[in-house]
Amino acid sequence: MPRRPTALRPRIAVVALLMAIGIGTAACAPEPDPAPSPVASPTATPEPSPTAVGPVFTPDGTAEDNLPLFTAVTAEVWAASGSSSGRAYIDALVAAGFDKADMQVTQDLSTVGNAAESIQFSVRWGDAECLIGQVGPSTGEPVTAVMDQLAEGRCLIGDTRPIDW
Numbered sequence: 001m002p003r004r005p006t007a008l009r010p011r012i013a014v015v016a017l018l019m020a021i022g023i024g025t026a027a028c029a030p031e032p033d034p035a036p037s038p039v040a041s042p043t044a045t046p047e048p049s050p051t052a053v054g055p056v057f058t059p060d061g062t063a064e065d066n067l068p069l070f071t072a073v074t075a076e077v078w079a080a081s082g083s084s085s086g087r088a089y090i091d092a093l094v095a096a097g098f099d100k101a102d103m104q105v106t107q108d109l110s111t112v113g114n115a116a117e118s119i120q121f122s123v124r125w126g127d128a129e130c131l132i133g134q135v136g137p138s139t140g141e142p143v144t145a146v147m148d149q150l151a152e153g154r155c156l157i158g159d160t161r162p163i164d165w
Contacts, residue, residue, distance in 0.1 A: 057097030063125035063146045069096055070123065070131045071144040077135075084108060084136045089121045090163055098123045098131075104160045122155035130155030 055068035070093070077083060077092045086105035094100050102124040108116055118136030125131055125146075132155060134143045149155060 059097070063129035063131055066098075066125065067131060067144065067146055070098070070133065071142075074133045074135065074142045074144055078142045084116055084119050086119050086121055086161065087165065089119075089133065089135070093121070093123060100163060103163055104154065104156045105163060106156060106158070107161050120156055124149060124153055124155055127153070132156070 055072050057069055058065045073092045073096045074089060077088050081088060083089075086108055090100065090103055090105055093103065103122060104124075105121040106116070106119045108119060110116055116136060117138035118134055120132060120134045122133070123131045128149055130147050130149050132145050132147050147155070150157065
């Protein structure tokens with residue numbers, strides 16, 4: 001009878017150990033409640049289910065306090081459309097409570113008219129910080145961060161497009 005390669009022996013031992021643990025812990029599982037669950041009548045009003053509370057806008061908080069909401073909004077827009085349209089992110093951030101007057105966004109198109117490989121958008125927070133997001137095909141997943149403000153209260157380097165809508 002041929003012998004099994006020695007490289008498989010540790011794997012077989014691990015699988016056997018995991019199976020033994022699984023069988024042992026299954027015996028420790030609590031027994032189901034023998035009481036029957038009540039059946040709702042067809043006319044009964046269903047109880048409202050609790051909704052998950054996500055990040056919230058905190059106008060008196062810090063940039064770090066608001067980063068979870070900024071990140072969630074950015075991720076939602078990206079997941080819904082994979083969009084590299086700056087307006088989509090600005091509009092969604094405004095809807096979430098951020099002030100459009102404190103925002104900047106880079107161009108959607110390159111200087112030769114091609115779709116930008118990535119765009120950046122920001123919200124100036126107070127006198128010292130910025131919430132910054134970056135999305136696009138070259139970025140992969142959306143990236144968000146809190147960064148220090150640049151000179152004159154700006155968040156992004158270079159030319160940005162007017163937010164005039």
